[in-house]
Amino acid sequence: MSAGMLSLTVxxxxxxxxxxxxxxxxxxxxxxxxxxxxxxxxxxxxxxAINYDGIFQIVGTWNRISENxxxxxxxxxxRMSEVFEKVGAPYxxxxxxxxxxxxxSAFFVVFNYRIYFVAIALAVFFNQIxxxxxxxxxxxxxx
Numbered sequence: 750m751s752a753g754m755l756s757l758t759v760x761x762x763x764x765x766x767x768x769x770x771x772x773x774x775x776x777x778x779x780x781x782x783x784x785x786x787x788x789x790x791x792x793x794x795x796x797x798a799i800n801y802d803g804i805f806q807i808v809g810t811w812n813r814i815s816e817n818x819x820x821x822x823x824x825x826x827x828r829m830s831e832v833f834e835k836v837g838a839p840y841x842x843x844x845x846x847x848x849x850x851x852x853x854s855a856f857f858v859v860f861n862y863r864i865y866f867v868a869i870a871l872a873v874f875f876n877q878i879x880x881x882x883x884x885x886x887x888x889x890x891x892x
Contacts, residue, residue, distance in 0.1 A: 768876035
């Protein structure tokens with residue numbers, strides 16, 4: 750295992766943690782209380798799983814195109830745009846479908862579960878934003 754992959758694994762923990770903090774903070778800022786469901790749920794594991802799937806899709810594509818990109822002397826910005834050209838559509842589609850699924854399910858359940866599903870949808874949304882920003886940083890500077 751290379752040092753870049755090890756650091757990718759360690760740095761990959763931060764976007765879901767930041768996403769969870771932002772989602773629960775926004776729910777509390779709006780005026781709802783963080784109930785026991787937040788604390789006992791597998792929310793953290795779910796967000797981590799989504800994060801690592803996206804990270805390895807992006808980094809795998811980065812590694813596949815890097816050799817050809819270096820031969821033609823492409824800049825990091827050009828390589829990153831090529832990566833998102835290849836994996837961007839399924840990556841965004843999966844995230845949007847998760848956000849919509851949890852947002853729609855929030856309309857049909859008990860109030861405590863409604864807050865929980867809204868928090869999951871917000872966490873997935875924030876995770877998407879943080880992950881894209883972090884992946885650009887990781888791919889540009891770690892490999």
